[in-house]
Amino acid sequence: MPLQRGRLKEFSSEVAFLQRLADALLVGACAYAAAWLRFGAPALDSAQGTAVVIALLIANFLFAELGLYRSWRAGSIGHEVGLLWVGWGATFLLFTGLLFALKTGASYSRLWIGTWFALAAAILPAAHVGLRLGLRWLRSRGYNVRTVCLVGDGEAAARLRDLAGSRGGLGFRVVAWFGVHEQPVDSSLEHTGRLPQLGSYVEAMPVDEVWVAVPLRDEQFLRDTFRALRHSAANVRYAPDLYGYELLNHAVSEIGGVTMLDLSVSPMEGVNRLLKRVEDLLLGGLFLALASPVMLLIAWAIKLGSPGPALFRQRRIGWSGREFVIYKFRTMRLHEQQAPGVLAQATREDPRITRLGRFLRRTSLDELPQLINVLQGSMSLVGPRPHAVEHHELYIEQVPSYAARHMVKPGITGYAQVAGCRGETDTPEKMQRRVEYDMLYIQQWSLALDLKIIFLTLFKGLVHKNAY
Numbered sequence: 001m002p003l004q005r006g007r008l009k010e011f012s013s014e015v016a017f018l019q020r021l022a023d024a025l026l027v028g029a030c031a032y033a034a035a036w037l038r039f040g041a042p043a044l045d046s047a048q049g050t051a052v053v054i055a056l057l058i059a060n061f062l063f064a065e066l067g068l069y070r071s072w073r074a075g076s077i078g079h080e081v082g083l084l085w086v087g088w089g090a091t092f093l094l095f096t097g098l099l100f101a102l103k104t105g106a107s108y109s110r111l112w113i114g115t116w117f118a119l120a121a122a123i124l125p126a127a128h129v130g131l132r133l134g135l136r137w138l139r140s141r142g143y144n145v146r147t148v149c150l151v152g153d154g155e156a157a158a159r160l161r162d163l164a165g166s167r168g169g170l171g172f173r174v175v176a177w178f179g180v181h182e183q184p185v186d187s188s189l190e191h192t193g194r195l196p197q198l199g200s201y202v203e204a205m206p207v208d209e210v211w212v213a214v215p216l217r218d219e220q221f222l223r224d225t226f227r228a229l230r231h232s233a234a235n236v237r238y239a240p241d242l243y244g245y246e247l248l249n250h251a252v253s254e255i256g257g258v259t260m261l262d263l264s265v266s267p268m269e270g271v272n273r274l275l276k277r278v279e280d281l282l283l284g285g286l287f288l289a290l291a292s293p294v295m296l297l298i299a300w301a302i303k304l305g306s307p308g309p310a311l312f313r314q315r316r317i318g319w320s321g322r323e324f325v326i327y328k329f330r331t332m333r334l335h336e337q338q339a340p341g342v343l344a345q346a347t348r349e350d351p352r353i354t355r356l357g358r359f360l361r362r363t364s365l366d367e368l369p370q371l372i373n374v375l376q377g378s379m380s381l382v383g384p385r386p387h388a389v390e391h392h393e394l395y396i397e398q399v400p401s402y403a404a405r406h407m408v409k410p411g412i413t414g415y416a417q418v419a420g421c422r423g424e425t426d427t428p429e430k431m432q433r434r435v436e437y438d439m440l441y442i443q444q445w446s447l448a449l450d451l452k453i454i455f456l457t458l459f460k461g462l463v464h465k466n467a468y
Contacts, residue, residue: 019069019131024056026127027120034116038109051108055095062087068128077132078446081125086271088124092117135171149234150177151198151225152213153184160211160239161186172209176201180214180221195221199228206234213239266407267445275447276409280381283454284374287381295368298329298360305356308334311369316386319409324378326386327369331357370412382450383411384438398428405438408445415441415449418456 031052035044044052063069066083099108148164150157157177164172176191177184178198186192191201202210210229214222229236268276299310312330315323332352353361360366373379379386384405387395396402416437421430441449 020060020063022127023063023124024060026123027056027059028052030119030123031116033119034112037115038112047108048112051095051099051113054098055091058094059088059091062090077129078448080128080132082446084125084128085121086275088117088121145171145173146208148172148174148209148211149198149202149207150174150211150213151180151195152211152239153179153181154213154215156215156239157184157213160213175207176205180218195224195228198225199231202229202232202234207232208234210234210236211239212236216240267442268408272445276380276450277377279447279450280374280377284371284381288371288375291368291371294365298365298368301356302330306333306354315389316410317389317392317406318378318386319406321403321406323389324373324386326379327372329357329360329366329369331360331366367412374412378409380409380411382413382441382453383409384414384441385417385434386410395428395431399431399435401439402431402435404442405435408442413453413457414438415453418453418460 031044031048035048063084066087068080068083068087096113150161152160157179161174161177164174174189176193177186177189178193178195178201180195183194184192191205193201210232212222212225214225216222226236302310308330310330312328312332313325314328316326318324331354333354357366370379374381414437416434419437421434421437441453
């Protein structure tokens with residue numbers, strides 16, 4: 001028999017306690033396992049036991065502050081795992097910093113500490129994911145389901161109904177729908193009606209959630225909705241009608257105690273910004289070290305092949321619309337610009353391109369100096385490709401959402417490039433397709449996505465028929 005009113009919700013504090021306890025047991029078990037791997041016996045001495053207790057206290061505090069013990073019913077598994085790794089990584093840094101400050105690091109085996117933290121970094125996410133998947137399985141079979149009353153008309157309300165119906169693992173079931181302007185037609189629901197009937201319904205038929213999808217332009221109906229719910233103990237959630245708008249990462253923030261609805265914001269804030277920069281510094285530095293001999297050889301070949309500098313510098317538009325100077329290997333013969341403010345793109349069989357330059361372009365080796373831009377901070381390894389100032393001024397008026405691609409740093413490679421969008425952008429339609437991939441990247445950004453794009457670039461994105 002399905003549990004009514006989300007039975008786990010009634011014991012949310014107990015569930016959070018059990019999660020904390022499970023994490024503590026897993027961390028302790030990993031410490032014992034590391035001792036067995038390092039010393040051949042699953043036993044901890046008093047110093048190691050003290051170290052485990054200190055790490056548990058730090059992790060418990062950080063995990064709670066990051067919100068890992070709240071309800072993740074409708075949250076992303078990837079987001080939870082990411083926060084878990086951030087919390088456990090911060091635990092490791094604080095723990096080792098404490099050992100250094102107290103000058104007790106020599107009392108512990110560094111191999112034991114490293115193995116312990118590595119094991120926990122793998123097992124803790126696996127346990128959290130297993131729990132989430134188990135709860136989703138139960139909800140998809142009717143257990144721990146929360147009932148929902150829907151209020152509103154139009155596409156926004158219909159999407160909420162479809163969301164609850166198509167994703168049973170979230171554990172929501174729409175049982176009633178009240179329209180504002182007209183009565184909804186949906187025979188699959190227990191009750192449908194008009195807004196004036198909402199108050200009597202929620203008093204007679206208790207529901208767990210009320211989802212309101214009344215547009216802000218219908219302010220009076222919105223007031224009537226909240227007035228009808230003034231005696232209800234259900235969770236009331238407002239879903240503004242943002243469909244049809246090209247918005248990125250919309251969410252809710254609190255600034256100075258004022259709740260604000262984020263309509264279109266950059267994902268590179270807070271921890272995400274730090275992680276992205278660490279990724280660029282570590283991988284960018286590694287790639288630059290590996291590519292340095294090849295870059296020196298290319299620079300020497302360019303100088304021998306045609307007069308002019310080995311590096312080509314150009315003003316391009318980067319993060320937040322700011323200009324920066326990009327570095328590339330020179331692939332063209334020196335020539336005069338057609339006219340001020342006019343920049344001719346390279347075309348197939350362009351006579352300005354040198355023989356070596358054609359090879360460098362086709363293999364993307366001309367982009368290698370941009371690793372310097374990455375270390376400088378003006379670019380990232382992965383992101384929307386930066387365009388010249390002249391092209392930016394042209395396309396910002398022609399392509400919708402073009403400016404939104406500057407909400408992150410430009411990249412050496414990007415989602416559009418590994419999807420095959422390379423070469424000349426001689427029409428707004430071609431640029432529009434690239435922008436669509438850029439928007440998808442910004443909306444779905446994660447370190448895992450960056451690594452996937454880097455992998456695809458190395459193995460299938462360096463050489464392309466449209467790279468000329």
